Amino acid sequence: MTIQLPNKLGVHALVWVGGWSHAECREAIQNTVDAGYDLIEIPALDPSLIDTEHTLATLKEFGIKAACSLGLSFDADINNEDSAIVAKGEAKLMAALDVVAAIEGDYLGGVLFSALGKYSHPATEKSRANSVASLKRLAIAAQAKGITIGLEPVNRYESNLINTIDQAVAMIKDIGEPNVKVHIDIYHMNIEEQDLASPIINNAEHIGYVHIGASHRGGLGSGNVDFDELFGALAKINYKGVITFESFSSAIVHPDLSLALAIWRNLWTENKPMALSARKYMVEHIVRSNNLA
Numbered sequence: 001m002t003i004q005l006p007n008k009l010g011v012h013a014l015v016w017v018g019g020w021s022h023a024e025c026r027e028a029i030q031n032t033v034d035a036g037y038d039l040i041e042i043p044a045l046d047p048s049l050i051d052t053e054h055t056l057a058t059l060k061e062f063g064i065k066a067a068c069s070l071g072l073s074f075d076a077d078i079n080n081e082d083s084a085i086v087a088k089g090e091a092k093l094m095a096a097l098d099v100v101a102a103i104e105g106d107y108l109g110g111v112l113f114s115a116l117g118k119y120s121h122p123a124t125e126k127s128r129a130n131s132v133a134s135l136k137r138l139a140i141a142a143q144a145k146g147i148t149i150g151l152e153p154v155n156r157y158e159s160n161l162i163n164t165i166d167q168a169v170a171m172i173k174d175i176g177e178p179n180v181k182v183h184i185d186i187y188h189m190n191i192e193e194q195d196l197a198s199p200i201i202n203n204a205e206h207i208g209y210v211h212i213g214a215s216h217r218g219g220l221g222s223g224n225v226d227f228d229e230l231f232g233a234l235a236k237i238n239y240k241g242v243i244t245f246e247s248f249s250s251a252i253v254h255p256d257l258s259l260a261l262a263i264w265r266n267l268w269t270e271n272k273p274m275a276l277s278a279r280k281y282m283v284e285h286i287v288r289s290n291n292l293a
């Protein structure tokens with residue numbers, strides 16, 4: 001008998017490919033299905049590089065859905081005091097939203113609130129207010145398309161604005177739109193949070209998407225993260241959303257994302273067995289945490 005899992009399981013496209021040519025799109029979607037995942041997360045740092053018509057046709061051919069994620073860049077950043085830079089950032093977010101709609105997705109997440117990278121200064125009241133205002137317009141535009149917006153707290157070296165789940169929830173309250181959720185990532189939580197359970201339990205109604213990754217962003221089952229604590233907290237809040245596996249190695253290079261995430265080391269070479277074992281690891285933890293066996 002097949003056990004019905006409470007969560008759809010996703011895999012980040014960078015496990016498979018560094019770009020999104022027609023051949024790479026096909027390879028990534030084929031590998032996602034072959035490894036047993038339900039969803040692929042496509043990075044949309046430059047939304048113009050995604051051929052949405054071809055991507056949608058390929059997703060339909062293989063019978064899976066996609067989510068999109070991105071982080072902004074410093075020259076197109078809504079977390080800035082300069083209105084021209086903010087406008088460029090907002091335009092990029094709106095373009096990414098159009099990509100999600102065109103591939104018939106329902107989720108856009110990531111470091112949508114700021115640039116993805118190390119700032120040399122703290123966020124200011126004004127830059128944060130600009131980010132809130134842009135995200136409110138993005139969320140309203142997303143509502144018309146049935147798309148949820150996810151804010152992903154990342155570690156201090158990757159944003160100066162939202163490093164913890166509490167900060168993301170405060171931002172969501174200021175945005176004040178019902179389709180904005182917290183996109184949690186255990187890799188970042190492991191660096192910035194007090195523990196891996198209480199921020200999830202205390203903010204249960206705001207959790208909308210989950211990234212699973214090892215402490216060094218390599219394969220699952222290695223590293224120092226307490227996955228029992230994390231999956232236990234997700235079971236406790238009865239989380240039914242997507243859980244997506246993220247892993248990065250210098251074996252697969254994205255022209256912008258790999259540099260922004262500081263992927264300098266080769267943590268794996270063989271992506272297929274690595275992705276298969278990651279899915280198995282996730283399923284085992286979900287089954288155990290939810291007493292499904």
Ligand code: MN
Pocket residue numbers: 152185211246
């Ligand atoms: Mn992540």
